[in-house]
Amino acid sequence: MKKRRVVVKIGSSSLTDTCGGLSKPKVQEHAAAIALLMKSGHEVVLVSSGAVAAGFRDLGYAVRPGTTAGKQAAAAVGQGLLMQAYTDAFRSHGIVTAQLLLTRQDLMRKERFHNTGRMLEELLHRGALPIVNENDSVSVEGITFGDNDMLSALVAGLVHADFLAILTDVNGLYDGNPNHDPDAKKYTFIPEIHDGLLRQASGAGSSVGTGGMRSKVLAARTAGSLGVHVFIGTGDGAEKLLDIVEGRGDGTYIGISSLMSGKDSKRWLALCSVPAGSITVDGGAARALAGKGTSLLPVGITSVSGNFKQGEVVNVLDEDGELIGRGMVNYPADTVSKIIGKPGDEAMKISGGTTPEVIHCNRWIHLKTKEAVR
Ligand SMILES: Nc1ncnc2c1ncn2[C@@H]1O[C@H](COP(=O)(O)OP(=O)(O)O)[C@@H](O)[C@H]1O
Numbered sequence: 001m002k003k004r005r006v007v008v009k010i011g012s013s014s015l016t017d018t019c020g021g022l023s024k025p026k027v028q029e030h031a032a033a034i035a036l037l038m039k040s041g042h043e044v045v046l047v048s049s050g051a052v053a054a055g056f057r058d059l060g061y062a063v064r065p066g067t068t069a070g071k072q073a074a075a076a077v078g079q080g081l082l083m084q085a086y087t088d089a090f091r092s093h094g095i096v097t098a099q100l101l102l103t104r105q106d107l108m109r110k111e112r113f114h115n116t117g118r119m120l121e122e123l124l125h126r127g128a129l130p131i132v133n134e135n136d137s138v139s140v141e142g143i144t145f146g147d148n149d150m151l152s153a154l155v156a157g158l159v160h161a162d163f164l165a166i167l168t169d170v171n172g173l174y175d176g177n178p179n180h181d182p183d184a185k186k187y188t189f190i191p192e193i194h195d196g197l198l199r200q201a202s203g204a205g206s207s208v209g210t211g212g213m214r215s216k217v218l219a220a221r222t223a224g225s226l227g228v229h230v231f232i233g234t235g236d237g238a239e240k241l242l243d244i245v246e247g248r249g250d251g252t253y254i255g256i257s258s259l260m261s262g263k264d265s266k267r268w269l270a271l272c273s274v275p276a277g278s279i280t281v282d283g284g285a286a287r288a289l290a291g292k293g294t295s296l297l298p299v300g301i302t303s304v305s306g307n308f309k310q311g312e313v314v315n316v317l318d319e320d321g322e323l324i325g326r327g328m329v330n331y332p333a334d335t336v337s338k339i340i341g342k343p344g345d346e347a348m349k350i351s352g353g354t355t356p357e358v359i360h361c362n363r364w365i366h367l368k369t370k371e372a373v374r
C-alpha cells in the first residue's frame with residue numbers, strides 16, 4: 001500500500017478514565033498504534049485533545065470547568081501532563097515527540113500559516129512526531145478553533161495530508177446518537193457530507209468531550225474541501241491505525257472511494273475489505289463483469305444475502321455459488337432486494353437513487369475463486 005501522510009486526532013474521551021484524568025494505558029495504546037503506523041512508512045501528525053481533562057482534578061475541580069478561566073487554568077496544568085505521558089510512551093518506541101500549541105491567529109495570518117507548515121515539514125522530514133493542540137491557556141474566547149476536530153481538519157490541509165483519522169469513543173457516525181437511540185444505524189461509507197448528515201449528528205457524549213459528532217462531521221466537510229479523506233471511529237490495540245488506513249477500521253469512511261483510487265482501490269477490495277454480504281448474478285451479468293469496464297445492474301441480479309449497507313463490500317457469486325468478484329455497493333441490501341431483475345429506469349424509481357448501478361465498475365474487482373481472501 002502507498003505510504004500516506006496521516007493526521008490522527010484523538011479526543012478527550014479516548015484519553016481519559018471514567019472520572020476524568022489522563023489514562024496512561026490509553027495513552028500507551030495510542031502510542032503503540034502510531035508507532036506501528038510510522039514504522040510501516042507512513043508519516044503522522046497527531047492532534048491531541050485532553051489538556052483540560054488531564055488538568056482539572058489537580059486544581060481541585062470536581063468536573064471539567066465551564067468558565068473560560070477555569071478551562072485555561074486546567075489546560076495550563078494538563079498540557080504538561082499530557083506531553084509528559086506522550087513523550088514517555090513514544091520514547092519507548094524510539095520516537096521523538098514535538099509539541100506544537102496553536103492559536104487561531106497562527107493559521108489566520110498567511111506568513112504564520114506558511115511558517116507553521118514549513119516547521120511541520122521539517123519535523124516530519126526528521127522523523128519526529130508533531131503533537132498539536134490548541135494553545136488553550138492563551139486562546140482568546142471568540143477566536144478559538146472551537147474544538148480540536150476543526151483544528152485537525154485545518155492541520156490536515158496545512159500539511160497536505162492524504163488522510164485524517166478522528167478517533168473517538170463511538171464507532172462511527174450514526175443516523176442518530178447511538179447512546180440515546182438504540183435503533184440508530186451506522187454509516188460505513190459516505191461519499192461526501194451533506195446537510196442532512198449534519199442534522200443527524202449532535203453534541204458531546206461524555207463529560208470530557210466538547211464538540212460531539214456534529215463537530216466531527218463539520219471537520220470532515222472542511223477536510224474534504226481541502227482534499228483530505230476522513231475516518232471517524234474507534235479501535236483497539238496496536239494494529240488499529242494500520243487497519244484504519246488500510247480500509248478495515250471500525251467506523252465511518254468519508255470520501256474514501258477516491259482515496260482508494262486506481263490500483264490501490266482494487267488491492268484494497270481484493271485483500272483488505274471484509275464482505276458484508278453477497279449478491280448472486282445470472283450468466284449474462286457474470287460474463288459482463290468478467291470483461292472490462294462493466295458495472296453491475298439490477299437486471300442481472302438473481303438473489304441477495306446478508307444485511308449490508310450502502311458503501312459496504314459484498315462478494316458477487318455466479319449461479320453455481322462460485323465467487324467471481326467483489327465490489328462496493330451503491331445501495332443497502334433491502335433496496336437491492338426490491339430491484340432484483342428490474343430494468344434501470346424502474347429500479348431507480350423504486351430505489352429513489354440517482355444511478356441504476358448496484359456496483360460501479362471502478363469499485364469492482366474480478367477475482368478467480370482461488371484468489372479470494374475471505
Ligand atoms: N449521529 C451520531 N453518531 C454517533 N455519535 C453521535 C451522534 N450524535 C452525537 N453523538 C455523540 O458524539 C460523541 C463523540 O463526541 P465527543 O464526546 O465530543 O468525543 P471526543 O472527545 O472524542 O471528541 C459520542 O459519544 C456520541 O454520544
Ligand SMILES: N[C@@H](CCC(=O)OP(=O)(O)O)C(=O)O
Nearest residue numbers: 012049050051052147148210
Ligand atoms: N484543546 C482542548 C480540547 C478541545 C476539544 O475539542 O476536545 P474533544 O472534543 O475531546 O476533542 C483540550 O486539550 O482539552
